[in-house]
Every structure is written in structure tokens, then in C-alpha cells.
Amino acid sequence: MDLDSLTTTSGEWLRGNGPESDIVISSRIRLARNLAQFPFPNRADDAARTEIESLLKDQLFDLAVGTRLSYVDVRTLNDLDRQFLVERQLISREHAESHGSRGVGISSEENLSLMINEEDHLRIQVLHSGFALDDCWKQIDQVDDAIEERVTYAFNDELGYLTACPTNVGTGIRVSVMLHLPALVLTKEIQKVFQALHKISLAVRGLYGEGSQAMGDFYQISNQVTLGKSESQIIAELKDVVPNIINYERRVRDALIQENRQGLHDQVSRAYGILKNAQTITSEETMHLLSSLRMGINLGLIDDLEIPTVNELFIHTQPAHLQKIRQESLESSERNIARAGYLRLRLTDDDDDRE
Amino acid sequence: MKKCSRCSKPSTLHITEIQEGVAQELHLCESCAKQYLAAPEPMTSESDEFAEKLSESVSEEESESYGQLVCPNCGITFKEFRSQGRLGCPHDYNAFAKELTPLLENIHGETQHVGKCPKRAPEASQKQYELIKLRGRLRAAIDEEDYEMAARIRDEINELEDEVHSSGDDD
Numbered sequence: 001m002d003l004d005s006l007t008t009t010s011g012e013w014l015r016g017n018g019p020e021s022d023i024v025i026s027s028r029i030r031l032a033r034n035l036a037q038f039p040f041p042n043r044a045d046d047a048a049r050t051e052i053e054s055l056l057k058d059q060l061f062d063l064a065v066g067t068r069l070s071y072v073d074v075r076t077l078n079d080l081d082r083q084f085l086v087e088r089q090l091i092s093r094e095h096a097e098s099h100g101s102r103g104v105g106i107s108s109e110e111n112l113s114l115m116i117n118e119e120d121h122l123r124i125q126v127l128h129s130g131f132a133l134d135d136c137w138k139q140i141d142q143v144d145d146a147i148e149e150r151v152t153y154a155f156n157d158e159l160g161y162l163t164a165c166p167t168n169v170g171t172g173i174r175v176s177v178m179l180h181l182p183a184l185v186l187t188k189e190i191q192k193v194f195q196a197l198h199k200i201s202l203a204v205r206g207l208y209g210e211g212s213q214a215m216g217d218f219y220q221i222s223n224q225v226t227l228g229k230s231e232s233q234i235i236a237e238l239k240d241v242v243p244n245i246i247n248y249e250r251r252v253r254d255a256l257i258q259e260n261r262q263g264l265h266d267q268v269s270r271a272y273g274i275l276k277n278a279q280t281i282t283s284e285e286t287m288h289l290l291s292s293l294r295m296g297i298n299l300g301l302i303d304d305l306e307i308p309t310v311n312e313l314f315i316h317t318q319p320a321h322l323q324k325i326r327q328e329s330l331e332s333s334e335r336n337i338a339r340a341g342y343l344r345l346r347l348t349d350d351d352d353d354r355e
Numbered sequence: 356m357k358k359c360s361r362c363s364k365p366s367t368l369h370i371t372e373i374q375e376g377v378a379q380e381l382h383l384c385e386s387c388a389k390q391y392l393a394a395p396e397p398m399t400s401e402s403d404e405f406a407e408k409l410s411e412s413v414s415e416e417e418s419e420s421y422g423q424l425v426c427p428n429c430g431i432t433f434k435e436f437r438s439q440g441r442l443g444c445p446h447d448y449n450a451f452a453k454e455l456t457p458l459l460e461n462i463h464g465e466t467q468h469v470g471k472c473p474k475r476a477p478e479a480s481q482k483q484y485e486l487i488k489l490r491g492r493l494r495a496a497i498d499e500e501d502y503e504m505a506a507r508i509r510d511e512i513n514e515l516e517d518e519v520h521s522s523g524d525d526d
Binding site for chain 2: 034036037038039040042043045047048119141144145148149152153154155156157158159160161162164165166167169170171173203224225226227228229230231
């Protein structure tokens with residue numbers, strides 16, 4: 001796969017038109033799987049890791065799942081390309097920063113990725129735009145079945161799929177929904193959401209899942225329990241809980257508009273103004289302002305910009321994406337200038353393109 | 356017992372923080388730990404968080420007795436598992452069953468899988484675990500340049516792999 005070509009596109013999951021896509025950015029399901037006859041990656045030496053990689057890679061190539069997979073050898077990539085794949089949500093940070101033989105199979109629509117030699121031998125991930133957990137499950141279940149016909153997974157009747165970390169054992173499933181919750185953050189109501197989710201054993205994380213902080217008011221809600229519940233029960237739990245958070249966010253947005261429409265309109269318009277005109281801007285400020293802008297579009301306060309463009313800007317203004325787009329390595333201060341330039345170009349271009 | 360990294364009180368919480376791939380050990384007393392946990396530090400990976408919780412939950416005396424436990428297939432000790440939060444091979448779930456059960460109950464509230472099962476169940480799981488052990492021995496023999504031994508183990512592995520494959524491919 002030519003990673004450079006990805007800088008001109010954005011993943012299918014960013015198209016911003018799935019169910020509830022004003023608040024739900026994306027739905028993701030991942031399965032952790034291991035081969036029965038090898039030690040887990042952290043305990044496997046270089047030779048074993050290479051054997052695991054080539055065995056699984058061979059199986060991926062003739063995987064009949066209705067989509068073509070490209071294989072990227074993560075070991076041979078430079079740091080920038082690895083970071084790029086992390087920003088793209090195609091590999092985890094742990095996979096990028098790990099060592100030894102490892103790689104990832106990626107579908108052309110970027111909604112399926114198969115990480116080899118991450119924490120487990122195989123991490124299958126499916127990512128869809130909007131609130132679409134059933135679609136994710138349907139696809140990932142098929143991919144899992146297709147792989148399982150070719151290899152022997154580590155599994156036992158009592159504990160289910162055996163994983164490197166006992167927090168994943170059983171189904172090996174992690175079901176996550178990425179939510180944009182600017183109004184709950186603005187009114188500090190988000191703390192109540194966290195507390196409520198914590199009580200029912202759901203985890204809240206930032207934009208890039210594990211090991212990231214919530215930036216730009218994006219929160220990933222996911223299950224923690226993987227044993228003693230079936231996949232469909234776990235998915236059903238998320239499907240029960242997430243609409244409550246969506247409604248909560250919408251109610252707070254409506255209240256904000258009613259109480260202080262002008263103030264909110266001002267905040268959103270200022271965010272748009274800075275993004276269109278800044279000469280240097282940090283990643284953090286960009287995320288913050290894009291978040292305001294995104295809410296403004298959804299509330300009808302801004303009408304000359306569309307959600308998919310904003311979704312794409314979130315990803316394309318990240319450090320590795322910027323450097324890939326510019327095809328040069330940039331220091332932090334240079335990136336801030338390049339980021340501002342890219343935002344001016346994209347936001348002004350979009351104005352001109354609109355008819 | 357180590358002293359708290361932030362004050363001079365004895366430490367009760369031992370944390371391995373991994374930031375940008377660099378591991379840093381922190382030993383904290385109860386009050387500093389509370390402060391530390393309340394601060395919005397960058398989150399670590401789920402497994403690292405789990406390893407932290409593990410080291411909090413096990414006393415030093417307990418860890419001494421656990422330390423002796425070793426998986427006969429991959430050679431990981433229970434102590435190593437506790438510090439890393441990651442097991443060494445699928446067989447560890449048998450080798451450390453007694454110690455893992457309360458942990459699993461604690462994490463998941465249940466200890467019986469009720470979800471999806473592979474259609475091709477690995478009936479010969481004992482043979483699969485044996486393969487892990489043999490592969491480890493093969494590498495050790497090669498490292499020691501004992502090629503005669505390595506060749507014997509290689510034959511054993513091939514034989515076992517054939518058995519596993521023939522039992523798996525019933526169709």
C-alpha cells in the first residue's frame with residue numbers, strides 16, 4: 001500500500017453520514033485472537049514473531065471477505081509513517097512503538113485492519129461511520145470466521161479466546177463508539193456521564209483510544225468486561241447506553257441555544273474566523289476550534305461548510321499527516337505554521353467551491 | 356520497603372508508567388498516590404493500567420509465594436506476569452489457573468465464557484502447548500550450538516505439527 005496516497009483521501013469512517021453522525025463519529029469493534037501453538041507476542045523471540053507474522057500474513061492474502069487487503073510491514077516503516085497509521089486509526093500506538101516483526105493488513109476503504117503481533121498475535125478491527133455497531137459486528141464476525149477456517153486459535157471451553165492480557169479473555173471483543181460531546185464538556189455535565197458509565201463498567205477514553213487524552217471534546221466509550229457475556233450482549237449494552245448520552249448532549253445543546261444563542265453563535269464564528277486566518281496554530285488549539293466549528297454546523301449556525309470536511313481536517317492537521325502532505329519533516333514550530341496554512345487553504349477553497 | 360518517590364513515607368503503591376515507550380517506575384505512599392491518580396496524567400494502555408492494578412492488589416508476602424510459579428511451556432513466572440500485566444502463552448491460563456481465577460472474577464465478574472466459539476475447536480490443545488515448549492527448546496539448542504539436539508527437536512516438532520493438522524482437518 002502506498003501510504004502517501006492516503007493523504008489525499010480520508011477513511012470511509014470519516015464520511016460523516018452514518019446514523020446519529022452529528023454526535024457519533026464512528027463505531028469500532030475489535031477482536032483479540034491468538035494462535036494456539038505459539039507464545040504470545042511479548043514472550044515470542046524474533047524468530048517466533050517472524051514465523052507468526054508470515055503464517056498470518058499468508059492467511060490474510062487469500063481471505064475471501066469481499067474486500068482487497070494491502071499489507072504494510074510496520075517493522076520497516078520510519079517513525080513518521082508509523083505515526084501516520086496511528087493518526088489514521090489503522091494501528092494502535094502500542095503496535096507503532098513495539099519492536100520486531102509486525103504488520104497490518106488494511107482494506108482499501110480503510111474500514112478493516114488486521115494487526116499482526118500487537119499485544120496479541122492478531123487484532124482484527126472494523127471501523128464504520130456513525131452509530132453502526134451491528135454493521136461492524138456483521139463484518140468482523142465474517143472476517144474472524146474466514147481466518148479461523150485457516151488457523152487454530154488459542155481457545156478453551158471455559159475461558160473462551162485466550163489473550164495475552166486477562167482483561168481481554170473470553171470474547172476478546174472491544175466495542176467502542178466515538179462521540180463528539182462539546183456541549184456536555186462546555187457545561188461540565190460530562191463528569192456525570194463519566195461517573196454513570198464507570199458504574200456500569202464502561203470505559204471512557206480519548207480520541208486515539210488507549211493512551212490518549214480526550215482532545216477536541218471527543219470521547220470513546222467502550223466495554224471493559226469480555227468474559228461471561230456474549231458478543232451480542234456486550235454490543236446490546238452499548239446500544240442501550242449510547243442513545244442516552246446522545247440525547248443528553250442534544251438536550252444540553254438545545255438549552256445552550258435557547259439561553260444564549262448569540263453567545264454560542266459568537267463562539268462558533270470566532271472559531272471559524274481563527275481557523276480561516278491564523279498564521280500559526282497548535283494541534284491542540286486546532287482540535288478545540290474544529291470542535292466548536294463542528295457543533296456550529298450541526299446547530300445550523302454555520303452553513304457554508306460540511307461535516308465531512310471538518311472530520312477530515314481533524315485527521316489531516318495531525319502532526320504526521322501534515323508532514324506527509326508537505327512531504328517533509330517539520331519541527332513543531334514549522335508544523336504550526338504549516339497547519340495554519342493548510343487550514344486557510346482548505347477552508348477558503350471550500351468557500352470558493354460552494355455554489 | 357521502598358520510600359515514596361515524592362515524600363519520605365513508606366510507599367504502598369508501585370506504578371510503572373510508560374510514556375512514549377519509556378518505562379518509569381514510581382513508588383508512592385497513600386496520600387501521594389491519591390494525588391497522582393487524581394491528576395489528569397496521560398492514560399496508559401489498558402494492559403499497563405491492568406499491570407498497575409495488579410501490583411497494587413498483591414502484597415509483598417503474597418508475591419513471594421507466587422514468584423515460584425512457572426509455566427512449563429513458555430517459562431514465564433507468575434511474578435513476571437504480575438509486573439508486565441501480560442501472560443506468556445495460552446497454557447498460562449492452565450498453569451496459573453488457581454491464581455488467575457480470582458483475578459478474572461475481579462475484572463469480569465464471571466469466569467465462564469458464553470460467547471462465540473471457533474467452529475474448528477482445537478481438540479488437540481495439549482499438543483499445541485507442547486509445540487510452544489518444543490519451539491523454545493529448539494531455539495535454546497540452536498543458541499548453544501547443539502545442532503544434534505536441535506535436529507531431534509525439529510523432527511519432534513514436525514511430527515507433532517502433522518498430528519495437529521490431521522486432527523484439525525477432518526473435512
